[in-house]
Amino acid sequence: MEDTQSILQVALDLIVGADAELVEIVGLSLRVSLGAVAIACVLGFPLGAAIGSARFPGRGVVIVLLNTMMGLPPVVVGLAVYLLLSNAGPLGPLGLLYTPTAMILAQTVLVTPIIAALSRQVLENLHDEYDDQFRSLGLTRRQTIAALLWEGRYSLLTVSLAGFGRAIAEVGAVIIVGGNIKHVTRVMTTAIALETSKGDLSLAFALGLLLVSVAVIVNLCVMGLRRIGGVAEGV
Amino acid sequence: MSSAFGEALPLAARGIVIEVDGQRLLDSVSLELRAGPRSVIIGPNGAGKSLLLRVFHGLAQPTEGEVHSGGRRLEPSSLRKQGMVFQHPVLLRRTVAANLRFALHARGSRGKELRRRCDRWLEEAGLEHLATRPARVLSGGERQRLAIARTLSLEPEILLLDEPTASLDPASIPAIERMIDEAHAAGTKIVLVTQDLGQARRLADEVIFLHRGRIEARGPAPGFFSRPGCARAEAFLAGDVVD
Numbered sequence: 001m002e003d004t005q006s007i008l009q010v011a012l013d014l015i016v017g018a019d020a021e022l023v024e025i026v027g028l029s030l031r032v033s034l035g036a037v038a039i040a041c042v043l044g045f046p047l048g049a050a051i052g053s054a055r056f057p058g059r060g061v062v063i064v065l066l067n068t069m070m071g072l073p074p075v076v077v078g079l080a081v082y083l084l085l086s087n088a089g090p091l092g093p094l095g096l097l098y099t100p101t102a103m104i105l106a107q108t109v110l111v112t113p114i115i116a117a118l119s120r121q122v123l124e125n126l127h128d129e130y131d132d133q134f135r136s137l138g139l140t141r142r143q144t145i146a147a148l149l150w151e152g153r154y155s156l157l158t159v160s161l162a163g164f165g166r167a168i169a170e171v172g173a174v175i176i177v178g179g180n181i182k183h184v185t186r187v188m189t190t191a192i193a194l195e196t197s198k199g200d201l202s203l204a205f206a207l208g209l210l211l212v213s214v215a216v217i218v219n220l221c222v223m224g225l226r227r228i229g230g231v232a233e234g235v
Numbered sequence: 236m237s238s239a240f241g242e243a244l245p246l247a248a249r250g251i252v253i254e255v256d257g258q259r260l261l262d263s264v265s266l267e268l269r270a271g272p273r274s275v276i277i278g279p280n281g282a283g284k285s286l287l288l289r290v291f292h293g294l295a296q297p298t299e300g301e302v303h304s305g306g307r308r309l310e311p312s313s314l315r316k317q318g319m320v321f322q323h324p325v326l327l328r329r330t331v332a333a334n335l336r337f338a339l340h341a342r343g344s345r346g347k348e349l350r351r352r353c354d355r356w357l358e359e360a361g362l363e364h365l366a367t368r369p370a371r372v373l374s375g376g377e378r379q380r381l382a383i384a385r386t387l388s389l390e391p392e393i394l395l396l397d398e399p400t401a402s403l404d405p406a407s408i409p410a411i412e413r414m415i416d417e418a419h420a421a422g423t424k425i426v427l428v429t430q431d432l433g434q435a436r437r438l439a440d441e442v443i444f445l446h447r448g449r450i451e452a453r454g455p456a457p458g459f460f461s462r463p464g465c466a467r468a469e470a471f472l473a474g475d476v477v478d
Contacts, residue, residue, distance in 0.1 A: 133325040138315045151328050
């Protein structure tokens with residue numbers, strides 16, 4: 001077992017030297033997680049706005065279900081997507097299993113309920129504030145949803161961050177549907193798990209440092225956007 | 236302004252009842268508002284003034300009774316001929332001009348026409364120098380002027396105002412009242428709810444006194460202020476506490 005100081009030294013050397021394998025893993029991690037979050041936002045924001053701005057029978061049940069789905073166990077989602085994409089599954093002929101697309105799909109399933117449930121809460125509060133005004137202006141349902149999404153844009157950025165946090169740190173689902181194949185589906189979390197089990201703590205530690213750094217950088221970018229836009233528009 | 240006393244008038248409430256938990260907030264209110272005079276609704280807190288305005292505007296559904304606009308039951312198309320200004324203006328998290336553009340765009344205005352109307356109403360509201368300022372950082376009076384301009388830019392036949400100056404400092408009130416006056420002069424029917432008796436005297440052509448969900452007195456101003464024809468209204472106008 002290496003001592004802590006040498007692990008740290010090797011990890012920093014890998015990062016500073018932009019080790020090719022490391023860069024590849026980080027790149028794929030970002031591609032998968034950002035792709036999944038983008039799709040989840042496209043699906044989840046309008047869904048959250050629709051539920052947040054509508055009153056219908058059974059709405060409470062829908063909200064409870066949506067909130068419950070925020071805690072979907074990743075391995076269960078991984079297994080479900082695996083069954084869907086395996087040769088015997090309905091989407092088997094597409095040959096997506098053990099590809100980054102399968103990993104994006106699994107993460108989308110995990111992240112969409114988070115985005116939808118959190119945006120529902122944000123947009124419902126906005127809807128309460130704007131409802132009379134929007135009805136007075138004669139907005140259609142579609143215009144109302146579009147306006148709510150735009151008015152809530154900065155809060156929704158934070159919602160998307162929550163989704164990104166879940167996606168980038170996720171390991172259970174992506175390892176099942178991706179298989180952690182070197183140069184194909186290996187991402188930071190699955191690589192950390194593998195390297196730790198192999199005893200290569202330097203690479204695992206370097207990846208861990210990068211994982212945290214990526215999360216911090218993405219958060220800083222989004223918060224910067226929020227601050228700049230918010231100041232400019234008095235939000 | 237292109238609107239004239241037209242299709243949306245008269246605006247009539249017929250036997251309106253709103254009952255919540257066994258309490259009648261509006262109790263068999265029948266009221267017809269005709270083209271022309273500025274109608275001012277006054278009354279103590281909890282009389283149902285704002286609620287009546289919301290019923291007229293389709294924002295509150297009566298337990299009993301109907302609202303008719305232009306002789307027909309109130310429907311979405313007739314609601315588009317009304318505009319409502321709320322006590323606390325609800326402005327979008329956008330610039331002053333973008334708030335106006337949003338309303339105009341929602342009603343189908345596009346391109347040069349949209350820009351022309353936006354510029355015109357920025358000027359009418361005296362806000363042209365603040366066009367690019369975030370709407371939410373305006374002063375209370377400026378915010379209300381923007382809210383009124385946004386509503387008037389849609390050229391409503393009827394303008395419903397729910398205590399538009401209640402939360403403003405006195406210095407901001409004349410500009411708001413000027414906008415209301417100009418809208419009236421341009422042909423918009425004004426229906427104003429106010430607690431401010433001075434404002435009622437300045438703006439009313441006819442006064443409606445509401446108490447505990449019922450219309451207890453109605454008459455043309457200024458006669459109403461000297462002889463409202465109802466002891467409770469008289470007490471209210473004298474500044475007494477009315478139960």
